[in-house]
Amino acid sequence: MSCDFLALAVPGVQKLSPYVPGKPVDELARELNLDPAGIVKLASNENPLGPSPKALEAIRAELAELTRYPDGNGFELKTKLAARCGVTPAQVTLGNGSNDILDLVARAWLAPGLNAVFSQYAFAVYPIATQAVGAQGKVVPAKAHGHDLEAMLAAIDANTRVVFVANPNNPTGTWFGPDALESFLARVPQSVLVVLDEAYIEYAEGDELPDGLDYLARYPNLLVSRTFSKAYGLASLRVGYALSSPQVADVLNRVRAPFNVNSLALAAACAALDDADYLAASRRTNDAGMAQLEAGFRRLGLSWIPSKGNFIAVDFGCDAAPINQALLQAGVIVRPVAGYGMPTFLRVSIGTEGENARFLEALEQILRG
Numbered sequence: 163m164s165c166d167f168l169a170l171a172v173p174g175v176q177k178l179s180p181y182v183p184g185k186p187v188d189e190l191a192r193e194l195n196l197d198p199a200g201i202v203k204l205a206s207n208e209n210p211l212g213p214s215p216k217a218l219e220a221i222r223a224e225l226a227e228l229t230r231y232p233d234g235n236g237f238e239l240k241t242k243l244a245a246r247c248g249v250t251p252a253q254v255t256l257g258n259g260s261n262d263i264l265d266l267v268a269r270a271w272l273a274p275g276l277n278a279v280f281s282q283y284a285f286a287v288y289p290i291a292t293q294a295v296g297a298q299g300k301v302v303p304a305k306a307h308g309h310d311l312e313a314m315l316a317a318i319d320a321n322t323r324v325v326f327v328a329n330p331n332n333p334t335g336t337w338f339g340p341d342a343l344e345s346f347l348a349r350v351p352q353s354v355l356v357v358l359d360e361a362y363i364e365y366a367e368g369d370e371l372p373d374g375l376d377y378l379a380r381y382p383n384l385l386v387s388r389t390f391s392k393a394y395g396l397a398s399l400r401v402g403y404a405l406s407s408p409q410v411a412d413v414l415n416r417v418r419a420p421f422n423v424n425s426l427a428l429a430a431a432c433a434a435l436d437d438a439d440y441l442a443a444s445r446r447t448n449d450a451g452m453a454q455l456e457a458g459f460r461r462l463g464l465s466w467i468p469s470k471g472n473f474i475a476v477d478f479g480c481d482a483a484p485i486n487q488a489l490l491q492a493g494v495i496v497r498p499v500a501g502y503g504m505p506t507f508l509r510v511s512i513g514t515e516g517e518n519a520r521f522l523e524a525l526e527q528i529l530r531g
Contacts, residue, residue: 172296173296174274174293174294174295174296174297175293175294177293178290178293178294181286181287181290182501183206184203184205184206184495184497185203185205185490185495186203187201187203187495190490190493190495194490194491194493196493200493201493201494201495202493202494202495202513202517202520202521203495203511204494204495204496204497204510204511204512204513204517204518204521205495205496205497205509205511206397206497206511207332207362207392207471207472207473207511208391208392208395208397208511209392209393209394209395209397209444209472210447210451210511210512210513210514210517211395211440211443211444211447211514212395213395213396213430213434214394214395214430214433214434214437214440215437215440216433216434216436216437216440217394217395217396217430217431217433217434217437218430219433220429220430220432220433221426221429221430223429224425224426224429225426227425228425230425231421231425232421232423232424232425232427232428233425233428234420234421236256236423236428237251238428238432239256239401239403239423239428239431239432240254240256242432242435243403243405243435246435247375247405248375249375249378249405250408252408252411252412253378253405253406253407253408253411254403254404254405254411255403255404255406255411255414255415255418256401256402256403256418256422256423257401257402257403257404257418257422257423258400258401258402258419258422258423259389259391259400259401259402260359260361260387260388260389260391260402260403260404261287261402262400262402262422263385263387263402263403263404263414264287264288264291264326264357264359264387265287265291265294266404266414266417266418267291267324267355267357267385267414268291268292268294268295268297268324269295269417270413270414270416270417271323271324271355271413272291272292272295272296272297272323272324273295273296273297274295274296274297275297275321276297276298276321276322276323277292277297277298277299277300277319277321277322277323278292278297278298278299278300278322278323278324278325278326279300279302279314279317279318279322279324279325279326280292280299280300280301280302280314280325280326280327281301281302281304281308281309281310281314281327281328281331282301282302282303282304282503283304283307283331283333283334283502283503283504284301284309284326284328284331285326285328285331285332285333285359286501286502288326289301292324297323298321300317300322302314302317304334306336307334307336307467307475308331308334308336308337308338309327309328309329309331309336309338311327311338311342311343311345311346314327314346315346315349315350318350318351318354322351322354323353323354323355324354324355324356324357325350325354325355325356325357326357326359327346327356327357327358327359328358328359328360328361329343329358329359329360329363329371329372329374330362330366330371330469330470330471332361332362332471332473333473333475333497333499333502333504333507333509334467334469334475334504335467335468335469335470335471335473335474335475336467336468336469336470337370337371337470338372339371339372340369340372343358343372343374343377344372344377347377347380347381347384350383351383352382352383353383354383355383355384355385355410356381356383356384356385357385357387358374358384358385358386358387359387360374360386360387360388361387361388361389361391361392362392362393362470362471362472363388364392364393364394364441364444364445365392365393365444365445365448365470365471365472366470367445370470371470374386374405375405378405378406378407382407382409382410383410384406384407385404385405385406385410386404386405386406387402387403387404388402388403388404388405389401389402389403390402390427390430390431390434392472393441393444393445393448393472394431394434394435394440394441394444395434395440395444396427396430396431396434399424399426399427399430399431400423400427401423401427401428401430401431447512447514448472448512450515451512451513451514451515451518452469452474452512454515454518454519454522455474455476455510455512455518455521455522456474458518458522458525458526459476462522462525462526462529464476464477464478465477465479467507472511472512473497473509473510473511473512474509474510474512475499475504475507475508475509475510476507476508476509476510477506477507478506478507478508479506480506481505481506482498482500482505482506482507482508483498483500483505485508485525485528485529486498486508488528489508489521489524489525489528492524492527492528493524494520494521494524494525496508496509496510496511496521497509497510497511
């Protein structure tokens with residue numbers, strides 16, 4: 163007789179549904195017997211430029227040392243990040259992608275009887291990390307698809323230990339400005355950790371978005387989470403990091419797995435930080451691609467949510483699942499977001515000019531029937 167291991171799992175895990183990533187190119191090719199070379203993937207908010215040449219060079223130089231464990235403390239990367247961000251190395255925590263940071267936060271501060279506050283339409287990992295440790299997720303209704311910070315403040319109670327806030331937010335691309343963030347942080351109880359998820363912050367320039375680093379010194383309960391997966395083009399290597407007070411970082415390091423960032427990732431991230439030209443090119447490509455997709459949606463009579471990320475959520479005003487399926491048949495992968503409670507939307511990552519054009523051509527053919 164087989165054992166029901168789901169029934170033996172802790173209650174929070176029993177009720178979880180696995181995170182569903184964007185469909186890989188090879189999987190679609192197998193399913194529909196398509197040529198992988200002809201498939202366009204705009205589903206996972208990846209950088210369409212490929213990795214930085216400097217990162218590739220650093221990876222090649224590191225290959226001969228694969229028999230060695232990586233630097234478990236990530237000294238070189240933490241030192242570079244600290245200098246770049248104006249903090250001390252003791253304020254930097256490295257993660258296996260920024261998802262790892264979110265999971266570390268949940269493991270360190272959440273438990274049965276406690277809760278985390280986050281917005282409707284927020285990143286799927288927030289409820290997963292919260293529920294996995296048996297804590298309650300308090301979902302605050304969104305305002306114009308974005309964070310209602312006033313309502314999130316009101317949702318905090320005596321059992322709240324964490325508030326997850328994304329700026330810009332995934333999958334909606336919505337954002338809030340410096341005044342809203344300042345007002346929010348000033349009123350969150352000091353006993354509540356504010357996790358400011360800035361996975362897409364590098365796509366903003368000037369004062370388009372508040373920089374979470376500007377608030378760290380004044381708010382010891384603030385943690386800023388960032389990643390090398392998006393603008394730095396290292397999604398496959400999984401490198402993320404948190405910037406916080408030394409006290410918060412110390413707690414995270416007590417639950418952080420040893421060697422959670424591999425040696426190739428550490429080397430590539432260090433090199434990527436030195437490639438300012440690549441980061442500037444990533445921004446230019448994203449800005450041009452965003453304008454290209456918005457113009458295409460306007461031409462097709464579609465509405466969308468303005469975005470500060472490297473993706474855009476387009477609204478079809480009806481169930482988007484058949485449109486998504488038709489795009490797959492045409493060899494174009496985008497991201498359905500019905501699981502986020504947005505069944506009429508598809509989220510489209512910004513690609514190269516040619517990839518964006520291919521998507522718009524396929525979409526037009528589908529909509530015109």
